[in-house]
Amino acid sequence: MAIEIEDKFDVPAEFETPEFTGVPGCAEAVDLVSHNLTALYFDTPDLRLAARGITLRRRRGGEDAGWHLKLPKAKGVRDEIARPLTRSAKIVPRELADLVQAYTRGEPLIPVAELETLRKVTSLRDAEGRPLLEVADDHVKGTVFGEDRHVDRWREVEAELVGGDADVLKRVGKILRKAGATPAGSANKLARLLGPRIPVTPVPDPDDGTAGRVVVDYLRSQVAALVAQDPQVRRATPDAVHQMRVASRRLRSALKSFSGVVAETTGIQDELRWIANVLGEVRDLEVIRERFAAHLDTLDPDLVVGRIRTRLGDDLAERERAALVRVTGVMSGERYFALLDRLDALVAAPPLTPLAMKDAERTLAKVAGKSWKRVVGKYETAQAIEDTEQREIAMHDVRKAAKRARYTADALKPLLGDQASVLAKRAKAVQEVLGLYQDGIVAQQIVLEEAQRAREAGEDTFTYGLLLGIERADADRSHSEFPGVWAEVTGEDHS
Structure with a gap:
């Protein structure tokens, strides 16, 4: 299990990654090896997980290939449970399927979408070479399965704390916004791809003060x-x-x-x-x-x-x-x-x-x-x-x-x-x-x-x-x- 603390940003196709000089405690910015990531996402046919902000995927490529279940904890913070890749690409491991039963409630888990991402990562490190934060620049191709199958492409940037504190994340976010990035309109890539397909239950609210x-x-x-x-x-x-x-x-x-x-x-x-x-x-x-x-x-x-x-x-x-x-x-x-x-x-x-x-x-x-x-x-x-x-x-x-x-x-x-x-x-x-x-x-x-x-x-x-x-x-x-x-x-x- 890991706790993710991150900020996501939407950027135009021509976005240029800025210099991260002046970030507190950051001595250098190191460009890491780029990765091609392919993630297959699972949900119920009526997208019950996506409606709750939960993602369940099988990802190949990169340093953390495997199965990942992400449960929302608070704004900008997610509880991630990772398990190794299994032989089957289309059967969710029982352990992870069990953990989302409160949401699936007996409905089957099936592949609903695929995301192919070219990821370029910049690692911000302190004077001793310890990583503080990683900035991932993602070029994304998303495919939605089902009757309304379609493909979408976009670019986004993600800043994730690795060993630094909240001040580092805040400073990096300010630099990215100044360079033209805007806070992401969706909680995650899958939410952006599925968009209006994700069910939203109208919730009538009683009047304030009542x-x-x-x-x-x-x-x-x-x-x-x-x-x-x-x-x-x-x-x-x-x-x-x-x-x-x-x-x-x-x-x-x-x-x-x-x-x-x-x-x-x-x-x-x-x-x-x-x-x-x-x-x-x-x-x-x-x-x-x-x-x-x-x-x-x-x-x-x-x-x-x-x-x-x-x-x-x-x-x-x-x-x-x-x-x-x-x-x-x-x-x-x-x-x-x-x-x-x-x-x-x-x-x-x-x-x-x-x-x-x-x-x-x-x-x-x-x-x-x-x-x-x-x-x-x-x-x-x-x-x-x-x-x-x-x-x-x-x-x-x-x-x-x-x-x-x-x-x-x-x-x-x-x-x-x-x-x-x-x-x-x-x-x-x-x-x-x-x-x-x-x-x-x-x-x-x-x-x-x-x-x-x-x-x-x-x-x-x-x-x-x-x-x-x-x-x-x-x-x-x-x-x-x-x-x-x-x-x-x-x-x-x-x-």
């Missing part, structure tokens, strides 16, 4: 966040499962909290809860494994006996890997693809209510207030329960209400500013202390289960007892801290 506009913009951001994490989860990128799960939870919370603005989303909420639960198995194992490792590292080595590090480390990691395989299996299924389709439809044509046309600040401030009142109501209900066990179960509902209030406040921070930040801080404090207590209870159960397995295998279980004591003490501490936390946040609320 509640509908704020809510829909937030929903779109979270749908994009969820889909962007899909290939990262499939690659087992650190924290990807957590981030995808958070996006699904934030979406579900927003649909609940803003049901007065966007209606008819109960079915989508149910499916978002389903995918969050699917992801939860991996995430929970990851968290508990790291938790136990941290506890064991704090103990005197003489107190860590038996196979406990293996059982609570390697064995849990193996269970985590197996769970991830199950997750990616689910993420290759029709139910998951149907959820993504429903999310796309939701943000493209949201079922807005009359309330969506109301003033955003006044309308959504009320929603934020109600979200906190819900937390208070759940707490009062729990405290009215005399049975200790049932009261603890009810306190779990307080934690869930606090999480929802926090997500609601986070969504409204750009609109409500400090008001939303204060609410988010209160909700987070309640959520975290109750979450620590719940995590301690779950951890104790796992320790007891693993200790029983160790005992049955004839292993020394002394350290399990120590861990159980640590977890119990942590849970008790969180339990005893909660009244103080609650008094603090509600005291601010009533001041």
Whole structure:
């Protein structure tokens, strides 16, 4: 994997490459060997990848021949995954095909275009000869396949950071523009070639300043966040499962909290809860494994006996890997693809209510207030329960209400500013202390289960007892801290 940081420019056929003198830190500009590059691009028949700014190609020639998948990360930055050339020129390697399933959703990948490029590269280097940036001057011939097959030719220049910083890229861009280059009108060569063939879904936007506009913009951001994490989860990128799960939870919370603005989303909420639960198995194992490792590292080595590090480390990691395989299996299924389709439809044509046309600040401030009142109501209900066990179960509902209030406040921070930040801080404090207590209870159960397995295998279980004591003490501490936390946040609320 590599992160590309680059700027692209359109230039006329007669463009003359300028001198790059005066670039900070650049001691020389070296012309490298020219290359003839041929790239075959793959997409679904209806160009779903191109519509998302994604390119998947098989390229021959040059120093980086092979398969390349480029996923957009931010303006001017792309996440590139490269794999060696395969024998077949028309079958996409399974690994790369899997990484775009969130976009293809069962549709086949076929060759849609070919680009032939004569590339001349100038390398900008520092005084020690280390490369800072490369300027590629490309003469391009593009061929579109299909019923409307056609050929197009053009010239473009690309400046890509290699070892320099953003100032180098900025300075080179200024020199190129002064020489007659203009910022590229398309994100990449393929987008320029395919042009109007790339599908564009009309997205009606609610008016600025309305509640509908704020809510829909937030929903779109979270749908994009969820889909962007899909290939990262499939690659087992650190924290990807957590981030995808958070996006699904934030979406579900927003649909609940803003049901007065966007209606008819109960079915989508149910499916978002389903995918969050699917992801939860991996995430929970990851968290508990790291938790136990941290506890064991704090103990005197003489107190860590038996196979406990293996059982609570390697064995849990193996269970985590197996769970991830199950997750990616689910993420290759029709139910998951149907959820993504429903999310796309939701943000493209949201079922807005009359309330969506109301003033955003006044309308959504009320929603934020109600979200906190819900937390208070759940707490009062729990405290009215005399049975200790049932009261603890009810306190779990307080934690869930606090999480929802926090997500609601986070969504409204750009609109409500400090008001939303204060609410988010209160909700987070309640959520975290109750979450620590719940995590301690779950951890104790796992320790007891693993200790029983160790005992049955004839292993020394002394350290399990120590861990159980640590977890119990942590849970008790969180339990005893909660009244103080609650008094603090509600005291601010009533001041």
